[in-house]
Amino acid sequence: MRLGHISLSHFNSTSFRKIDQIIVLLLLNSRKPSGRYCTSLDTIRAYTILVDMYTRKRAVGHLDADCFYVSAERVRDxxxxGKPVGVLGNQGACVIAKSYEMKAAGVKTGEPIWDAVQKCPDGIYVKRDFRWYETLSRSMLEVMRRLSGHVEYYSIDEFFFVAEPGPGQSFQDLAVAMRQTILEELDLPVTVGIARSRTLAKLISDSAKPFGAKAVLEKEHEEHLLARLPVTEISGVAKRRAKRLLPWGIASCLDLAKADRGLVRKLLTATGEALWWELNGEPTGEIHSARPRHKALSRGGSLGESTADPHRLYAWLVRNLERLIEELRYHRVMPGKLTLWVGYRDGIPGEGQTRLAVPTDRFDLLLEALRPCLRRAWRPKHPANRMHLIAEDLTDRDTAQGGLFSPHDPRAEALADVKQRINERIGRFAVRSGATLPLKSIYDDGANGYDICDVRGKICF
Amino acid sequence: MASGIALALSDMPLAMHCWPEVSRRIYRRGGTEAEVRFLYDDREPVLPVMKDGKLELVRWGNGRGRSRCLPRTGWTWKATVEQGGWVGAAPGVVRIPATLALEKGIWFRVRQGVHGLLVTDEQGVESAYMICEPSSHYYRVMTRSDRMPALIEEKI
Known part of the structure; x- marks a missing residue:
């Protein structure tokens, strides 16, 4: 676990007992330049968890809702x-989630509805409703926080947690009990995996789906499981990385775990080495009970029907900018750098980037900065189907220093405040830029007013 | 415009389950609950309608030309109804209860049902026309159809 500047990877695992390593780590990481030892309660608590993990009193758990969007629809319907169900996104164009019955018919996530209908003519299609999915997701989080002292809200349907069995309870009992509690209280089927590290816990829950509950803490059992799984099952190892590993005979998760650590680092950088430690049961990351500060904020996604019309593309830019500003103001940060990425149907993207002279969250200034970005990202006559707007180099709004020539405009700032207040009170996008008029049909549909990225507090998209 | 609807079997009165025009339309898609499918392509197309608080099956439009005076279709525009296009036929607006609707091979969930228009032909036989309206953006993307059924208290 990397809690300070020195981590477990600095030790040769044979020279120290793990428990000793942790104690040494605690001391080293809490040593101040003056030579005195000083550590916070939080650090001690984190190390206590680590010690408990190595002494098998605690482990890492991963809970994943089974086909969550479909299950959420089934809760209210x-x-x-038991029927093949597909949840449609991208304004009705694609299947973004499917039931196991639909999966059995060969339908894949992200598949256009027209292909899905060919494969599964009996499928029932429903419109996505992220407000409802968030309600259930937060209810799951509440239950999870009751069952574990440390829960990480990883994504809308996934949670990592510190697994602490009660007296007389095994890790396996705990996994089964958690699965049962969520089912009884929320009518949601979930799968729970418990292991020595996050990566192992996720691999275990993924392989136990659907409605599984499995605790694997013995090395033998871990190896048996890892041997059956290709490396691409690890989140963080996609096709390109797997291709890099293959010439070295590394195809399964077990091959990766058994490979030389130095080689893995050379092939997959430090991220890959962290995975190596995790596969060998050494946790490299902590469970974040609260979301760490955002390094970047972004808004965007599919445009639904692709468009080559520059006015429509500009309208999408304005829509995404208004959504981004809403998020910037919520987190009380201002960007120093903006990137506009536009995806085209032929697969060749366009990109424009700008650095702001002074960080700001004002609509007029950001739009002015983004116009040249759109010109650079725009490929005339090529239909665009995706757009992302990314804000980076975020500075705290309350402490940000204005530049010498920062354009202070009380009227524009007052206008932004009024716009925010009206939208908070009346409803999202009640007041919006006139430049978004070409997207009337998008605004007419309330379902487009709330997206997965609007669910706050989770670590992952 | 929807070319079929399905109603959960449990939403039909028990006494109707054994009616031949119901039992031959029962379909099991999976799960515990069966449905009754009403398709316009059927040899005898019918629609379930709520009339005076009772569920009844009536002829779906006049696609088979059984009436000489009614239009040979199964649908009518909401605007036509609102502009009085059916006044001569003494129409009544009815509820067509539905659990699912079908459009170009795509079955989608319907919360309550579809608005319908009930008219009587020259022989005194009742026909129900499904009321339709221009498609919403979502519906047009999903089905590639320019017309959608006028859903009851629901916007998709």
Whole structure:
């Protein structure tokens, strides 16, 4: 676990007992330049968890809702239970989630509805509703926080947690009990995996789906499981990385775990080495009970129907900018750098980037900065189908220093405040830029007013 | 415009389950609950309608030309109804209860049902026309159709 500047990877695992390593780590990491030892309660608590993990009193758990969007629809609509169901996103164009019955018919996530209908003519299609999914997701989080002292809200349907069995309870009992509690209280099927590290816990829960509950803490059992799984099952190892590993005979998760650590670092950099430690049961990351500060904020996604019309593309830019500003103001940060990325149907993207002279969250200034970005990202006559707007180099709004020539405009700032207040009170996008008029049909549909990225507090998209 | 609807079997009165025009339309898609499918392509297309608080099956439009005076279709525009296009036929607006609707091979969930227009032909036989309206953006992307059924208290 990397809690300070020195981590477990600095030790040769044979020279120290793990428990000794942790104690040494605690001391080294808490040593101040003056030579005195000083450590916070939080650090001690984190190390206590680590010690407990090595002494098998605690482990890492991963809970993942089974086909979450479909299950959420089934909670309020029991008619859908046991039937092939697909949840549609991208304004009705694609299947963004499917039930196991639909999966059995060969339908894949992200597949256009027209292909899905060919494969599964009996499928029932429902419109996505992220407000409802968030309600259930937060209910799951509440239950999880009752069952574990440390829960990480990883994504809308995934949680990592510190698994602490009660008296007389095994890790396996705990996994089963958690699965059962969520089912009884929320009517949601979930799968729980418990292991020595996050990566192992996720691999275990992924392989135990659907409605599984499995605790694997013995090395033998871990190896048996890892041997069956290709490296691409590890989140963080996609096709390109797997291709790099293959010439070295590394195809399964076990091959990766058994490979030389130095070689893995050379092939997959430090991130890959962290995975190596994790696969060998050494946790490299802590469970974040609260979301760490954002390094970047972004808004965007599919444009639904692709468009080559520059006015429509500009309208999308304005829409995404208004959504981004809403998020910047919520987190009380201002960007120093903006990137506009536009995806085109032929697969060749366009990109424009700008650095702001002074960080700001004002609509007029940001739009002015983004116009040249759109000109650079725009490929005339090529239909665009995706757009992302990314804000980086975020500075705290309350402590940000204005530049010598920072354009202070009380009128524009007052206007931004009024716009924010009206939208908070009346409803999102009640007041919006006139430049978004070409997207009337998008605004007419309330479902487009709330997206997965609007669910706050989770670590992952 | 929807070319079919399905109603959960449990939403039909028990006494109707054994009616031949119901039992031959029962379909099991999976799960515990069966549905009754009403398709316009059927040899005898019918629609379930709520009339005076009772569920009844009536002829779906006049696609088979059984009436000489009614239009040979199964749908009518909401605007036509609102502009009085059916006044001569003494129409009544009815509720067509539905659990699912079908458009170009795509079955989608419907919360309550579809608005319908009930008219009587020259022989005194009732026909129900499904009321439709211009498609919403989502519906047009999903089905590639310019017309969508006028859903009851629901916007998709």
């Amino acid at each position: 029991p008619f859908l239970k």
